[in-house]
Amino acid sequence: MAAESIQSLIAATGVEDLERRFEAQRRAFAGEAYPTPERRRDRLDRLEQALRRHEADIRRAIAEDFGHRSHDETLLFEQFMCIEGIRHARSELRKWMRPRRRGVAWWSLPGRAVVTHQPLGVIGIVVPWNYPLSLAVGPSIPALAAGNRVMVKMSEYTPRIGALFEQMIAEAFEPTEMTVVNGGVEVARRFTSLPFDHLLFTGSTPVGREVMKSAAENLTPVTLELGGKSPVIVGGDFDVAEAARRIMHGKLANGGQTCIAPDYALVPAASVDAFIAACRDATLRLYPALVDNLDYTSIINDRHFGRLAGYVEEARLKGATVHKLHPDESDAARRRFSPVALTAVSADMRVMREEIFGPILPVVPYGEVGEAIAFVRERSHPLALYYFGGGEGRKRVLRETISGGVTVNNTLLHFAQEDLPFGGVGPSGIGAYHGSEGFRTFSQAKPIYYDSRLSGSALLRPPYGKLFQLVTRLLHR
Ligand code: NAD
Numbered sequence: 022m023a024a025e026s027i028q029s030l031i032a033a034t035g036v037e038d039l040e041r042r043f044e045a046q047r048r049a050f051a052g053e054a055y056p057t058p059e060r061r062r063d064r065l066d067r068l069e070q071a072l073r074r075h076e077a078d079i080r081r082a083i084a085e086d087f088g089h090r091s092h093d094e095t096l097l098f099e100q101f102m103c104i105e106g107i108r109h110a111r112s113e114l115r116k117w118m119r120p121r122r123r124g125v126a127w128w129s130l131p132g133r134a135v136v137t138h139q140p141l142g143v144i145g146i147v148v149p150w151n152y153p154l155s156l157a158v159g160p161s162i163p164a165l166a167a168g169n170r171v172m173v174k175m176s177e178y179t180p181r182i183g184a185l186f187e188q189m190i191a192e193a194f195e196p197t198e199m200t201v202v203n204g205g206v207e208v209a210r211r212f213t214s215l216p217f218d219h220l221l222f223t224g225s226t227p228v229g230r231e232v233m234k235s236a237a238e239n240l241t242p243v244t245l246e247l248g249g250k251s252p253v254i255v256g257g258d259f260d261v262a263e264a265a266r267r268i269m270h271g272k273l274a275n276g277g278q279t280c281i282a283p284d285y286a287l288v289p290a291a292s293v294d295a296f297i298a299a300c301r302d303a304t305l306r307l308y309p310a311l312v313d314n315l316d317y318t319s320i321i322n323d324r325h326f327g328r329l330a331g332y333v334e335e336a337r338l339k340g341a342t343v344h345k346l347h348p349d350e351s352d353a354a355r356r357r358f359s360p361v362a363l364t365a366v367s368a369d370m371r372v373m374r375e376e377i378f379g380p381i382l383p384v385v386p387y388g389e390v391g392e393a394i395a396f397v398r399e400r401s402h403p404l405a406l407y408y409f410g411g412g413e414g415r416k417r418v419l420r421e422t423i424s425g426g427v428t429v430n431n432t433l434l435h436f437a438q439e440d441l442p443f444g445g446v447g448p449s450g451i452g453a454y455h456g457s458e459g460f461r462t463f464s465q466a467k468p469i470y471y472d473s474r475l476s477g478s479a480l481l482r483p484p485y486g487k488l489f490q491l492v493t494r495l496l497h498r
Contacts, residue, residue, distance in 0.1 A: 140168030163459025244452035256410020265299030271432025
Protein backbone atom coordinates (compact mmCIF):
# COMPACT_ATOMS: atom_id res chain seq x y z
CA MET A 22 0.00 0.00 0.00
CA ALA A 23 1.26 3.46 -0.87
CA ALA A 24 2.47 5.59 1.99
CA GLU A 25 -0.18 8.28 1.28
CA SER A 26 -3.09 5.85 1.55
CA ILE A 27 -1.70 4.45 4.80
CA GLN A 28 -1.47 7.98 6.14
CA SER A 29 -5.07 8.67 5.16
CA LEU A 30 -6.23 5.78 7.34
CA ILE A 31 -4.57 7.09 10.46
CA ALA A 32 -6.49 9.54 12.54
CA ALA A 33 -3.24 10.89 13.93
CA THR A 34 -3.38 11.99 17.52
CA GLY A 35 -2.66 15.71 17.75
CA VAL A 36 0.29 16.86 19.83
CA GLU A 37 -1.88 18.90 22.19
CA ASP A 38 -4.21 15.96 22.61
CA LEU A 39 -1.18 13.79 23.45
CA GLU A 40 -0.07 16.15 26.19
CA ARG A 41 -3.63 16.58 27.48
CA ARG A 42 -4.09 12.83 27.80
CA PHE A 43 -0.75 12.48 29.53
CA GLU A 44 -1.56 15.21 32.06
CA ALA A 45 -4.99 13.71 32.72
CA GLN A 46 -3.40 10.35 33.46
CA ARG A 47 -0.88 11.98 35.76
CA ARG A 48 -3.63 13.70 37.73
CA ALA A 49 -5.68 10.53 37.94
CA PHE A 50 -2.67 8.61 39.20
CA ALA A 51 -2.06 11.24 41.88
CA GLY A 52 -5.60 10.54 43.11
CA GLU A 53 -5.02 6.77 43.28
CA ALA A 54 -1.43 6.14 44.23
CA TYR A 55 -1.85 2.48 45.15
CA PRO A 56 -4.74 0.68 43.43
CA THR A 57 -6.12 -2.32 45.30
CA PRO A 58 -5.63 -5.82 43.86
CA GLU A 59 -9.36 -5.84 43.01
CA ARG A 60 -9.01 -2.66 41.00
CA ARG A 61 -6.00 -4.01 39.10
CA ARG A 62 -7.77 -7.30 38.44
CA ASP A 63 -10.80 -5.39 37.17
CA ARG A 64 -8.56 -3.61 34.65
CA LEU A 65 -7.10 -6.91 33.48
CA ASP A 66 -10.63 -8.33 33.17
CA ARG A 67 -11.73 -5.39 31.06
CA LEU A 68 -8.71 -5.83 28.82
CA GLU A 69 -9.59 -9.49 28.34
CA GLN A 70 -13.24 -8.67 27.63
CA ALA A 71 -12.24 -6.11 25.00
CA LEU A 72 -10.01 -8.70 23.31
CA ARG A 73 -12.76 -11.33 23.34
CA ARG A 74 -15.47 -8.93 22.17
CA HIS A 75 -13.42 -7.96 19.11
CA GLU A 76 -11.82 -11.32 18.32
CA ALA A 77 -12.93 -11.50 14.68
CA ASP A 78 -12.41 -7.75 14.05
CA ILE A 79 -8.82 -8.05 15.29
CA ARG A 80 -8.00 -10.91 12.91
CA ARG A 81 -9.56 -9.03 10.01
CA ALA A 82 -7.81 -5.73 10.79
CA ILE A 83 -4.35 -7.31 11.09
CA ALA A 84 -4.87 -9.38 7.93
CA GLU A 85 -5.77 -6.24 6.00
CA ASP A 86 -2.77 -4.36 7.35
CA PHE A 87 -0.43 -7.10 6.16
CA GLY A 88 -2.17 -7.60 2.80
CA HIS A 89 -2.60 -11.06 4.18
CA ARG A 90 -1.87 -12.33 7.68
CA SER A 91 -2.91 -15.90 8.49
CA HIS A 92 -5.90 -15.72 10.85
CA ASP A 93 -4.59 -18.79 12.66
CA GLU A 94 -1.26 -17.09 13.27
CA THR A 95 -3.07 -14.08 14.70
CA LEU A 96 -5.06 -16.43 16.92
CA LEU A 97 -1.98 -18.31 18.14
CA PHE A 98 0.77 -15.68 18.30
CA GLU A 99 -1.30 -12.68 19.28
CA GLN A 100 -4.73 -13.42 20.77
CA PHE A 101 -3.80 -16.58 22.67
CA MET A 102 -0.58 -14.99 23.95
CA CYS A 103 -2.48 -11.95 25.24
CA ILE A 104 -5.09 -14.04 27.06
CA GLU A 105 -2.35 -16.27 28.53
CA GLY A 106 -0.51 -13.19 29.78
CA ILE A 107 -3.65 -11.80 31.40
CA ARG A 108 -4.46 -15.13 33.05
CA HIS A 109 -0.94 -15.44 34.41
CA ALA A 110 -0.90 -11.88 35.78
CA ARG A 111 -4.31 -12.34 37.41
CA SER A 112 -3.29 -15.52 39.17
CA GLU A 113 0.12 -14.19 40.30
CA LEU A 114 -0.95 -10.65 41.20
CA ARG A 115 -1.29 -11.10 44.97
CA LYS A 116 2.06 -12.87 45.15
CA TRP A 117 3.78 -10.12 43.13
CA MET A 118 2.25 -7.42 45.34
CA ARG A 119 3.31 -9.03 48.60
CA PRO A 120 6.16 -7.17 50.37
CA ARG A 121 9.34 -9.28 50.34
CA ARG A 122 11.03 -9.79 53.70
CA ARG A 123 14.78 -9.00 53.67
CA GLY A 124 17.52 -9.59 56.21
CA VAL A 125 18.76 -6.81 58.53
CA ALA A 126 22.24 -6.16 59.87
CA TRP A 127 22.66 -8.04 63.15
CA TRP A 128 23.25 -4.81 65.07
CA SER A 129 19.88 -3.45 63.83
CA LEU A 130 17.88 -6.27 65.41
CA PRO A 131 15.03 -6.36 66.29
CA GLY A 132 14.44 -3.98 63.34
CA ARG A 133 12.93 -5.41 60.17
CA ALA A 134 13.37 -4.81 56.43
CA VAL A 135 11.07 -5.34 53.44
CA VAL A 136 10.93 -4.45 49.76
CA THR A 137 7.53 -3.29 48.52
CA HIS A 138 6.48 -2.69 44.94
CA GLN A 139 4.76 0.54 44.20
CA PRO A 140 3.27 1.72 40.86
CA LEU A 141 5.42 4.29 39.08
CA GLY A 142 2.71 6.43 37.48
CA VAL A 143 2.17 6.84 33.73
CA ILE A 144 3.78 4.24 31.46
CA GLY A 145 4.43 4.82 27.74
CA ILE A 146 4.46 1.82 25.40
CA VAL A 147 5.63 2.05 21.77
CA VAL A 148 4.55 -0.76 19.44
CA PRO A 149 6.09 -2.07 16.17
CA TRP A 150 4.05 -3.44 13.27
CA ASN A 151 5.03 -7.11 13.25
CA TYR A 152 2.85 -8.33 16.14
CA PRO A 153 0.79 -5.19 16.66
CA LEU A 154 -1.68 -6.67 19.12
CA SER A 155 0.53 -8.78 21.36
CA LEU A 156 3.26 -6.14 21.56
CA ALA A 157 0.66 -3.55 22.62
CA VAL A 158 -1.21 -5.77 25.07
CA GLY A 159 1.80 -7.79 26.32
CA PRO A 160 3.57 -4.87 28.06
CA SER A 161 0.26 -3.28 29.09
CA ILE A 162 -0.57 -6.33 31.21
CA PRO A 163 2.28 -5.99 33.74
CA ALA A 164 2.00 -2.18 33.61
CA LEU A 165 -1.68 -2.37 34.65
CA ALA A 166 -1.03 -5.22 37.10
CA ALA A 167 1.59 -3.04 38.78
CA GLY A 168 -1.08 -0.34 39.25
CA ASN A 169 -0.02 2.18 36.61
CA ARG A 170 -1.78 4.28 33.99
CA VAL A 171 -0.90 3.33 30.41
CA MET A 172 -0.51 5.18 27.10
CA VAL A 173 0.16 3.06 24.00
CA LYS A 174 1.54 4.32 20.65
CA MET A 175 0.69 2.01 17.72
CA SER A 176 2.74 1.65 14.51
CA GLU A 177 1.86 3.71 11.45
CA TYR A 178 2.40 0.57 9.32
CA THR A 179 -0.63 -1.16 10.85
CA PRO A 180 -3.28 1.58 10.80
CA ARG A 181 -6.33 -0.68 10.83
CA ILE A 182 -5.43 -2.59 13.98
CA GLY A 183 -4.14 0.72 15.36
CA ALA A 184 -7.54 2.35 14.91
CA LEU A 185 -9.41 -0.74 16.15
CA PHE A 186 -7.24 -1.05 19.26
CA GLU A 187 -7.74 2.65 20.02
CA GLN A 188 -11.50 2.15 19.78
CA MET A 189 -11.47 -1.09 21.85
CA ILE A 190 -9.53 0.51 24.66
CA ALA A 191 -11.69 3.66 24.59
CA GLU A 192 -14.77 1.42 25.04
CA ALA A 193 -13.27 -0.54 27.93
CA PHE A 194 -11.27 2.08 29.86
CA GLU A 195 -11.45 5.62 31.05
CA PRO A 196 -8.80 7.54 29.05
CA THR A 197 -7.15 8.32 32.38
CA GLU A 198 -6.60 4.57 32.95
CA MET A 199 -5.42 3.47 29.52
CA THR A 200 -5.41 5.19 26.16
CA VAL A 201 -4.12 4.46 22.66
CA VAL A 202 -2.41 6.89 20.32
CA ASN A 203 -1.96 6.60 16.55
CA GLY A 204 0.24 8.47 14.13
CA GLY A 205 3.49 8.52 12.20
CA VAL A 206 7.06 9.27 13.17
CA GLU A 207 6.30 12.85 14.26
CA VAL A 208 3.69 11.65 16.76
CA ALA A 209 6.10 8.89 17.84
CA ARG A 210 8.82 11.47 18.53
CA ARG A 211 6.46 13.65 20.57
CA PHE A 212 5.18 10.59 22.39
CA THR A 213 8.65 9.44 23.41
CA SER A 214 9.57 12.92 24.60
CA LEU A 215 6.74 12.96 27.18
CA PRO A 216 8.07 12.69 30.73
CA PHE A 217 6.74 9.18 31.34
CA ASP A 218 7.54 7.40 34.56
CA HIS A 219 8.75 4.49 32.42
CA LEU A 220 8.89 3.97 28.68
CA LEU A 221 8.85 0.55 27.03
CA PHE A 222 9.81 0.60 23.36
CA THR A 223 9.63 -2.39 21.04
CA GLY A 224 11.20 -1.86 17.63
CA SER A 225 14.43 -1.64 15.71
CA THR A 226 17.84 -0.97 17.22
CA PRO A 227 18.44 2.36 15.38
CA VAL A 228 15.07 3.79 16.50
CA GLY A 229 15.69 2.38 19.99
CA ARG A 230 18.80 4.56 20.15
CA GLU A 231 16.70 7.66 19.27
CA VAL A 232 14.10 6.73 21.86
CA MET A 233 16.70 6.35 24.59
CA LYS A 234 18.13 9.77 23.73
CA SER A 235 14.79 11.48 24.00
CA ALA A 236 13.94 9.62 27.23
CA ALA A 237 17.29 10.76 28.64
CA GLU A 238 16.11 14.38 28.41
CA ASN A 239 13.54 13.58 31.11
CA LEU A 240 15.63 10.90 32.82
CA THR A 241 12.76 8.56 31.99
CA PRO A 242 13.82 4.95 32.59
CA VAL A 243 13.50 2.76 29.50
CA THR A 244 12.97 -0.84 28.61
CA LEU A 245 14.11 -1.38 25.03
CA GLU A 246 12.91 -4.50 23.26
CA LEU A 247 14.98 -4.44 20.08
CA GLY A 248 15.96 -6.77 17.27
CA GLY A 249 19.08 -8.21 15.69
CA LYS A 250 20.33 -11.44 14.23
CA SER A 251 19.31 -14.46 16.32
CA PRO A 252 21.43 -17.50 15.45
CA VAL A 253 20.45 -21.14 15.51
CA ILE A 254 23.17 -23.73 16.07
CA VAL A 255 22.48 -27.32 15.07
CA GLY A 256 24.59 -29.66 17.19
CA GLY A 257 26.25 -32.68 15.60
CA ASP A 258 24.14 -35.06 17.73
CA PHE A 259 20.67 -33.77 16.71
CA ASP A 260 18.66 -35.26 13.85
CA VAL A 261 19.09 -32.80 10.99
CA ALA A 262 15.66 -33.42 9.46
CA GLU A 263 13.87 -32.80 12.76
CA ALA A 264 15.96 -29.69 13.41
CA ALA A 265 15.06 -28.37 9.93
CA ARG A 266 11.33 -28.91 10.56
CA ARG A 267 11.45 -26.96 13.82
CA ILE A 268 13.68 -24.23 12.44
CA MET A 269 11.56 -23.64 9.34
CA HIS A 270 8.45 -23.34 11.49
CA GLY A 271 10.11 -20.58 13.53
CA LYS A 272 11.58 -18.97 10.42
CA LEU A 273 8.41 -18.86 8.33
CA ALA A 274 5.83 -17.95 11.00
CA ASN A 275 4.43 -14.50 10.20
CA GLY A 276 6.32 -14.61 6.89
CA GLY A 277 9.61 -14.52 8.82
CA GLN A 278 8.73 -11.14 10.37
CA THR A 279 9.36 -12.16 13.97
CA CYS A 280 11.93 -10.45 16.20
CA ILE A 281 13.08 -13.80 17.62
CA ALA A 282 12.92 -15.74 14.34
CA PRO A 283 16.08 -17.75 13.73
CA ASP A 284 18.01 -15.37 11.48
CA TYR A 285 20.78 -17.69 10.23
CA ALA A 286 21.80 -21.29 10.92
CA LEU A 287 25.19 -22.66 11.92
CA VAL A 288 25.28 -26.28 10.77
CA PRO A 289 28.06 -28.95 10.96
CA ALA A 290 29.86 -28.74 7.59
CA ALA A 291 29.22 -32.40 6.79
CA SER A 292 25.45 -31.94 7.26
CA VAL A 293 24.83 -28.76 5.25
CA ASP A 294 23.49 -30.51 2.12
CA ALA A 295 21.22 -32.78 4.16
CA PHE A 296 20.04 -29.79 6.18
CA ILE A 297 19.08 -27.79 3.10
CA ALA A 298 17.25 -30.76 1.60
CA ALA A 299 15.42 -31.15 4.93
CA CYS A 300 14.54 -27.42 4.98
CA ARG A 301 13.01 -27.81 1.51
CA ASP A 302 11.06 -30.85 2.65
CA ALA A 303 9.92 -29.06 5.82
CA THR A 304 8.81 -25.96 3.89
CA LEU A 305 6.71 -28.07 1.53
CA ARG A 306 5.10 -29.89 4.42
CA LEU A 307 4.30 -26.65 6.24
CA TYR A 308 3.05 -24.87 3.11
CA PRO A 309 2.16 -27.34 0.30
CA ALA A 310 1.14 -24.32 -1.77
CA LEU A 311 2.58 -20.93 -1.01
CA VAL A 312 1.26 -18.05 -3.03
CA ASP A 313 -2.40 -18.98 -2.52
CA ASN A 314 -1.99 -20.49 0.92
CA LEU A 315 -3.96 -18.67 3.61
CA ASP A 316 -1.56 -20.02 6.26
CA TYR A 317 1.33 -18.07 4.76
CA THR A 318 1.66 -14.41 5.75
CA SER A 319 2.59 -11.64 3.32
CA ILE A 320 5.47 -9.20 3.73
CA ILE A 321 4.15 -6.03 5.36
CA ASN A 322 4.86 -3.58 2.50
CA ASP A 323 6.64 -3.09 -0.81
CA ARG A 324 9.68 -1.51 0.82
CA HIS A 325 10.33 -4.57 2.97
CA PHE A 326 9.59 -6.94 0.07
CA GLY A 327 12.15 -5.03 -2.03
CA ARG A 328 14.66 -5.08 0.83
CA LEU A 329 14.43 -8.90 1.05
CA ALA A 330 14.69 -9.39 -2.72
CA GLY A 331 17.69 -7.04 -2.63
CA TYR A 332 19.44 -9.18 0.04
CA VAL A 333 19.14 -12.30 -2.12
CA GLU A 334 20.27 -10.54 -5.28
CA GLU A 335 23.26 -8.89 -3.62
CA ALA A 336 24.30 -12.18 -1.99
CA ARG A 337 24.03 -13.99 -5.34
CA LEU A 338 26.15 -11.35 -7.09
CA LYS A 339 28.79 -11.65 -4.36
CA GLY A 340 29.05 -15.41 -4.80
CA ALA A 341 26.39 -16.96 -2.53
CA THR A 342 24.38 -19.96 -3.74
CA VAL A 343 20.62 -19.47 -3.58
CA HIS A 344 18.59 -22.60 -2.73
CA LYS A 345 14.89 -22.29 -3.47
CA LEU A 346 12.97 -23.97 -0.67
CA HIS A 347 9.60 -23.97 -2.42
CA PRO A 348 8.63 -24.47 -6.09
CA ASP A 349 6.25 -21.46 -6.09
CA GLU A 350 7.77 -18.21 -7.31
CA SER A 351 7.47 -15.08 -5.17
CA ASP A 352 4.52 -12.83 -6.02
CA ALA A 353 5.63 -9.22 -5.63
CA ALA A 354 2.14 -7.79 -6.22
CA ARG A 355 0.78 -9.72 -3.22
CA ARG A 356 4.10 -9.58 -1.35
CA ARG A 357 4.34 -13.38 -1.02
CA PHE A 358 8.04 -14.08 -0.64
CA SER A 359 9.10 -17.60 -1.61
CA PRO A 360 11.57 -18.89 1.03
CA VAL A 361 15.22 -19.47 0.17
CA ALA A 362 18.33 -20.73 1.93
CA LEU A 363 21.72 -19.24 1.12
CA THR A 364 25.13 -20.92 1.32
CA ALA A 365 28.62 -19.56 0.68
CA VAL A 366 27.62 -16.32 2.39
CA SER A 367 30.23 -13.85 3.60
CA ALA A 368 30.37 -11.13 6.23
CA ASP A 369 30.29 -8.31 3.64
CA MET A 370 26.80 -9.26 2.44
CA ARG A 371 23.89 -7.24 3.83
CA VAL A 372 22.06 -10.48 4.59
CA MET A 373 24.83 -11.30 7.08
CA ARG A 374 25.04 -7.81 8.57
CA GLU A 375 21.40 -6.73 8.94
CA GLU A 376 18.46 -8.36 10.67
CA ILE A 377 16.73 -10.34 7.90
CA PHE A 378 13.10 -10.23 9.14
CA GLY A 379 11.85 -12.41 6.29
CA PRO A 380 11.93 -15.95 4.84
CA ILE A 381 15.63 -16.10 3.95
CA LEU A 382 17.92 -18.51 5.82
CA PRO A 383 21.69 -18.19 5.41
CA VAL A 384 23.41 -21.45 6.35
CA VAL A 385 26.95 -21.22 7.70
CA PRO A 386 29.04 -24.40 8.06
CA TYR A 387 31.19 -25.03 11.12
CA GLY A 388 33.76 -27.65 12.09
CA GLU A 389 33.62 -28.05 15.85
CA VAL A 390 31.31 -26.31 18.33
CA GLY A 391 33.99 -23.82 19.40
CA GLU A 392 33.88 -22.35 15.88
CA ALA A 393 30.12 -21.85 16.06
CA ILE A 394 30.50 -20.20 19.47
CA ALA A 395 33.23 -17.90 18.13
CA PHE A 396 31.01 -16.92 15.19
CA VAL A 397 28.25 -15.83 17.59
CA ARG A 398 30.61 -14.12 20.00
CA GLU A 399 32.24 -12.02 17.28
CA ARG A 400 28.86 -10.39 16.63
CA SER A 401 26.44 -8.29 18.71
CA HIS A 402 24.68 -10.10 21.54
CA PRO A 403 21.53 -11.51 19.90
CA LEU A 404 17.96 -11.27 21.20
CA ALA A 405 17.54 -15.05 21.02
CA LEU A 406 19.75 -18.06 20.45
CA TYR A 407 18.67 -21.59 19.55
CA TYR A 408 20.65 -24.75 20.12
CA PHE A 409 19.66 -28.19 18.92
CA GLY A 410 21.36 -31.00 20.77
CA GLY A 411 22.71 -32.01 24.16
CA GLY A 412 25.90 -32.98 25.91
CA GLU A 413 29.05 -30.92 26.03
CA GLY A 414 28.09 -28.90 22.92
CA ARG A 415 24.94 -27.62 24.56
CA LYS A 416 26.70 -26.92 27.84
CA ARG A 417 29.40 -24.91 26.09
CA VAL A 418 26.99 -22.91 23.93
CA LEU A 419 24.81 -22.02 26.93
CA ARG A 420 27.83 -20.95 29.00
CA GLU A 421 29.94 -19.26 26.37
CA THR A 422 27.41 -17.22 24.38
CA ILE A 423 25.42 -14.23 25.62
CA SER A 424 21.89 -13.67 24.32
CA GLY A 425 18.59 -12.23 25.53
CA GLY A 426 17.06 -15.72 25.83
CA VAL A 427 17.42 -19.30 24.63
CA THR A 428 15.22 -22.15 23.46
CA VAL A 429 16.91 -25.52 23.33
CA ASN A 430 15.76 -28.04 20.68
CA ASN A 431 13.25 -25.65 19.15
CA THR A 432 12.73 -21.99 18.28
CA LEU A 433 10.55 -19.11 19.61
CA LEU A 434 9.12 -21.04 22.57
CA HIS A 435 10.97 -19.29 25.41
CA PHE A 436 8.94 -16.18 24.51
CA ALA A 437 5.73 -18.08 25.27
CA GLN A 438 6.74 -19.05 28.82
CA GLU A 439 4.89 -16.47 30.88
CA ASP A 440 7.05 -17.09 33.92
CA LEU A 441 10.33 -16.37 32.10
CA PRO A 442 11.59 -12.80 31.66
CA PHE A 443 11.79 -11.67 28.04
CA GLY A 444 14.26 -9.08 26.77
CA GLY A 445 17.50 -8.51 24.94
CA VAL A 446 21.02 -7.68 25.99
CA GLY A 447 23.17 -4.80 24.69
CA PRO A 448 22.18 -3.93 21.11
CA SER A 449 19.23 -6.37 21.24
CA GLY A 450 17.68 -4.61 24.21
CA ILE A 451 17.73 -3.30 27.75
CA GLY A 452 15.54 -4.62 30.56
CA ALA A 453 12.82 -7.25 30.41
CA TYR A 454 9.14 -7.89 30.89
CA HIS A 455 6.77 -10.91 31.12
CA GLY A 456 6.05 -12.60 34.44
CA SER A 457 7.24 -11.17 37.72
CA GLU A 458 10.04 -9.28 35.92
CA GLY A 459 7.35 -7.38 34.01
CA PHE A 460 5.64 -6.42 37.24
CA ARG A 461 8.95 -5.26 38.68
CA THR A 462 9.86 -3.32 35.51
CA PHE A 463 6.81 -1.14 36.03
CA SER A 464 7.18 -0.80 39.82
CA GLN A 465 9.39 1.06 42.20
CA ALA A 466 10.98 -1.67 44.31
CA LYS A 467 11.00 0.37 47.47
CA PRO A 468 13.23 -0.81 50.30
CA ILE A 469 11.79 0.00 53.72
CA TYR A 470 13.54 -0.42 57.04
CA TYR A 471 11.38 -0.45 60.18
CA ASP A 472 13.41 0.43 63.23
CA SER A 473 12.29 -1.09 66.51
CA ARG A 474 11.06 0.88 69.52
CA LEU A 475 13.96 -0.81 71.30
CA SER A 476 16.37 0.60 68.76
CA GLY A 477 20.06 0.48 69.64
CA SER A 478 20.67 3.50 67.39
CA ALA A 479 20.55 5.77 70.49
CA LEU A 480 23.95 4.30 71.39
CA LEU A 481 25.41 5.70 68.17
CA ARG A 482 24.40 9.35 68.64
CA PRO A 483 26.64 12.19 69.79
CA PRO A 484 27.99 13.23 72.13
CA TYR A 485 30.42 10.40 71.33
CA GLY A 486 31.52 9.36 74.81
CA LYS A 487 32.81 6.18 76.40
CA LEU A 488 29.67 4.15 75.73
CA PHE A 489 29.85 5.05 72.01
CA GLN A 490 33.50 3.99 71.89
CA LEU A 491 32.74 0.69 73.58
CA VAL A 492 29.88 -0.04 71.17
CA THR A 493 31.81 0.93 68.03
CA ARG A 494 34.80 -1.14 69.20
CA LEU A 495 32.49 -4.14 69.54
CA LEU A 496 30.91 -3.49 66.11
CA HIS A 497 34.23 -2.90 64.44
CA ARG A 498 36.02 -6.01 65.68
P1 NAD B 1 10.63 0.69 14.20
O1 NAD B 1 11.76 0.87 15.14
O2 NAD B 1 10.74 1.22 12.83
O3 NAD B 1 9.27 1.30 14.80
C1 NAD B 1 8.74 0.94 16.06
C2 NAD B 1 7.86 2.05 16.60
O4 NAD B 1 8.67 3.21 16.81
C3 NAD B 1 6.71 2.50 15.71
O5 NAD B 1 5.55 2.68 16.51
C4 NAD B 1 7.18 3.83 15.15
O6 NAD B 1 6.13 4.73 14.93
C5 NAD B 1 8.04 4.36 16.27
N1 NAD B 1 9.09 5.28 15.83
C6 NAD B 1 9.64 5.40 14.60
N2 NAD B 1 10.59 6.37 14.60
C7 NAD B 1 10.64 6.86 15.84
C8 NAD B 1 11.43 7.88 16.47
N3 NAD B 1 12.37 8.57 15.80
N4 NAD B 1 11.22 8.14 17.77
C9 NAD B 1 10.30 7.43 18.46
N5 NAD B 1 9.54 6.45 17.93
C10 NAD B 1 9.70 6.17 16.63
O7 NAD B 1 10.39 -0.90 14.18
P2 NAD B 1 9.40 -1.74 13.28
O8 NAD B 1 9.89 -1.73 11.87
O9 NAD B 1 7.99 -1.33 13.54
O10 NAD B 1 9.59 -3.20 13.90
C11 NAD B 1 10.56 -4.10 13.50
C12 NAD B 1 11.72 -4.12 14.48
O11 NAD B 1 11.26 -4.34 15.79
C13 NAD B 1 12.70 -5.26 14.20
O12 NAD B 1 14.01 -4.79 14.38
C14 NAD B 1 12.36 -6.28 15.26
O13 NAD B 1 13.38 -7.16 15.60
C15 NAD B 1 11.97 -5.41 16.39
N6 NAD B 1 11.10 -6.14 17.30
C16 NAD B 1 11.58 -6.47 18.53
C17 NAD B 1 10.77 -7.19 19.39
C18 NAD B 1 11.22 -7.57 20.78
O14 NAD B 1 10.39 -8.00 21.56
N7 NAD B 1 12.49 -7.43 21.11
C19 NAD B 1 9.48 -7.56 18.99
C20 NAD B 1 9.05 -7.20 17.73
C21 NAD B 1 9.87 -6.47 16.89
